[in-house]
Amino acid sequence: METTGVTIRDHINGKLFPATCLAWVFILLLLILLWGEHGRHVLSWVVFLPFLGFAGCMLYTIFGIRCSVCRGRISQLVYLPGGGIFRLSRKIKFCPFCGVDLDREVGASEEERKHREGGEDVLPA
Numbered sequence: 001m002e003t004t005g006v007t008i009r010d011h012i013n014g015k016l017f018p019a020t021c022l023a024w025v026f027i028l029l030l031l032i033l034l035w036g037e038h039g040r041h042v043l044s045w046v047v048f049l050p051f052l053g054f055a056g057c058m059l060y061t062i063f064g065i066r067c068s069v070c071r072g073r074i075s076q077l078v079y080l081p082g083g084g085i086f087r088l089s090r091k092i093k094f095c096p097f098c099g100v101d102l103d104r105e106v107g108a109s110e111e112e113r114k115h116r117e118g119g120e121d122v123l124p125a
């Protein structure tokens with residue numbers, strides 16, 4: 001088995017951090033447009049654009065960032081108390097869906113492949 005040196009947590013955080021940062025940029029842009037100097041003159045559809053961007057970031061975060069072993073939607077754990085804001089907290093040790101250690105290296109191990117394909121036959125032949 002080849003190892004990549006990238007943990008499952010790093011893999012998730014590598015997607016979660018830019019998506020969360022971009023979502024905050026859209027929120028700030030929305031606030032600037034709503035309460036800024038030009039807020040009264042901005043057309044309503046212009047204000048809607050940062051909202052669409054924010055919604056897109058949230059949808060990607062919820063549906064696009066998944067556990068690399070079981071494909072569970074793991075990114076919402078950041079919304080737990082102490083779960084982190086931009087990244088999964090170190091306090092979260094395991095995937096709640098499959099129980100894999102988040103500090104385990106991402107790799108196309110035989111075990112992960114079998115798990116993705118619907119489990120393995122654990123009974124001896």
Ligand SMILES: [Zn+2]
Nearest residue numbers: 067070095098
């Ligand atoms: Zn999992």
